[in-house]
Amino acid sequence: MEVNVLDIKEEVKKLNALLCYQCGTCTGTCPVARIDTRFNPRRILNELKIKGIEEVLKMEEIWYCIECFLCMEKCPQNVKITEIFFKLYEEAIRRGIKKPQKYVGLFKAIYSTGISTGAYGGRGEPLSGMILKKRETMGLPKPKISQDAAKKIIESTGLNKLLG
Amino acid sequence: MKYALFLGCVIPAKLLNYEISTRNVFKELGVELEYMNDFICCGFPFESISEETWLRMAAYNLAIASRYNLDIVSMCNGCVNSLIHAKKVLEEDSKKKEEINNFLKENFNIELSNIPNVKHVIHVLYNDIGKEKIREKVKNELKDFRFAVHVGCHIVRPSTYMNFDNPIEPEKLDELVEILGAESVRYTTKYLCCGNYARGINDKVSIELLKRKMEELKNIGVDGLITICPACYLQYEMGQLEIRMKEKISYDIPVIHYTQILGLALGISPKELGFDLNKIKPKKILEKFK
Numbered sequence: 001m002e003v004n005v006l007d008i009k010e011e012v013k014k015l016n017a018l019l020c021y022q023c024g025t026c027t028g029t030c031p032v033a034r035i036d037t038r039f040n041p042r043r044i045l046n047e048l049k050i051k052g053i054e055e056v057l058k059m060e061e062i063w064y065c066i067e068c069f070l071c072m073e074k075c076p077q078n079v080k081i082t083e084i085f086f087k088l089y090e091e092a093i094r095r096g097i098k099k100p101q102k103y104v105g106l107f108k109a110i111y112s113t114g115i116s117t118g119a120y121g122g123r124g125e126p127l128s129g130m131i132l133k134k135r136e137t138m139g140l141p142k143p144k145i146s147q148d149a150a151k152k153i154i155e156s157t158g159l160n161k162l163l164g
Numbered sequence: 165m166k167y168a169l170f171l172g173c174v175i176p177a178k179l180l181n182y183e184i185s186t187r188n189v190f191k192e193l194g195v196e197l198e199y200m201n202d203f204i205c206c207g208f209p210f211e212s213i214s215e216e217t218w219l220r221m222a223a224y225n226l227a228i229a230s231r232y233n234l235d236i237v238s239m240c241n242g243c244v245n246s247l248i249h250a251k252k253v254l255e256e257d258s259k260k261k262e263e264i265n266n267f268l269k270e271n272f273n274i275e276l277s278n279i280p281n282v283k284h285v286i287h288v289l290y291n292d293i294g295k296e297k298i299r300e301k302v303k304n305e306l307k308d309f310r311f312a313v314h315v316g317c318h319i320v321r322p323s324t325y326m327n328f329d330n331p332i333e334p335e336k337l338d339e340l341v342e343i344l345g346a347e348s349v350r351y352t353t354k355y356l357c358c359g360n361y362a363r364g365i366n367d368k369v370s371i372e373l374l375k376r377k378m379e380e381l382k383n384i385g386v387d388g389l390i391t392i393c394p395a396c397y398l399q400y401e402m403g404q405l406e407i408r409m410k411e412k413i414s415y416d417i418p419v420i421h422y423t424q425i426l427g428l429a430l431g432i433s434p435k436e437l438g439f440d441l442n443k444i445k446p447k448k449i450l451e452k453f454k
Contacts, residue, residue: 031356031357031373035369035373063366064362064366069322073321073331089212089213090214100213102364103213105364110205110209114204115173116174116205116209127176140180141199143203144201144203149204153220153221156220156267156271157216159213
């Protein structure tokens with residue numbers, strides 16, 4: 001199945017990117033920005049308007065968002081900030097500008113096993129014999145996972161070609 | 165009361181203490197759980213990088229779940245967020261739903277008709293069972309225990325589809341701790357994101373977010389940090405072990421799933437709640453309930 005290619009400019013506009021009036025509430029509430037000043041969502045939204053998407057897609061710091069949705073919740077202009085980052089990620093990966101190792105690890109695990117056990121540190125591995133044995137001694141059933149379904153879905157959108 | 169359990173990825177592999185305590189607590193409260201088979205990852209990790217992959221994976225799980233004719237329950241903030249979001253998207257966009265349905269039929273011979281409700285354990289406890297009912301079943305008051313709660317981001321945000329609690333300063337987990345007789349301490353880093361998602365992208369930020377909370381909790385003194393999300397739990401527990409090893413700094417804040425302290429209050433033994441698997445031992449709890 002062919003997947004429609006995004007019109008990234010249109011997508012970002014739909015998420016109210018142009019309504020930003022630079023109040024800085026996002027940066028003020030961002031847990032990342034208070035530690036690492038390289039990440040500044042307000043500035044990124046400004047550069048989206050001034051320099052345009054092509055330039056912003058190349059910025060390394062867009063990848064520092066940790067997806068907590070706090071800025072989006074607080075934005076007085078209802079700019080869907082976190083979702084704008086998602087669109088930028090999707091487009092940057094689609095264009096081959098960036099292949100973030102964190103997502104490659106998650107992708108590999110899900111593509112080959114149907115699940116990812118790597119919530120800490122972005123790694124993943126299948127349920128090992130040791131884990132299954134431990135489950136059994138605790139009286140917990142063996143999880144029945146549709147390994148192939150995840151693979152088929154990933155191939156249907158072509159994500160395997162981008163991250164594989 | 166019966167639910168289909170969506171197990172997710174991390175819990176059945178790494179957090180058997182969360183799984184066993186949830187099972188035993190539900191049993192004690194008269195809630196039946198049926199394990200949902202043939203599931204895959206909820207799609208959450210791909211929501212930010214491939215919307216269509218996320219939606220197809222979440223929809224696949226919802227279609228499998230609809231066979232059970234039950235509401236779905238999960239122990240994970242990420243899974244619940246992903247599946248609730250997908251349900252909303254599919255219910256509001258009939259064209260998208262039809263497209264996804266065709267994909268599911270063609271490839272897996274399954275389809276979405278009535279999409280089941282998706283709930284977190286905390287939704288079941290707070291909304292479906294209720295504080296009063298839980299309170300009636302408390303056998304051991306957890307008096308003299310001081311806990312810090314950490315709710316996590318994705319159970320309350322975005323509030324456009326996760327409308328469970330105050331999205332900025334949630335308080336329902338505090339209430340659930342307090343009905344057990346324990347104190348839920350107020351602290352300044354209470355709503356700070358755990359930082360798990362910075363791992364592999366910006367590790368320094370992840371560690372710093374963790375340290376800020378641990379330092380405060382060390383200073384004010386608590387008997388444990390109560391979580392309801394596998395990602396937060398692992399960040400706090402494994403993160404503390406990592407800092408202890410690499411930087412020789414010990415915070416020794418026990419990280420505990422809410423279902424574990426609920427179980428103790430309901431009279432379930434620490435062993436049946438998986439406390440032997442908690443890597444930072446909650447000494448005061450184990451001393452009292454040995």
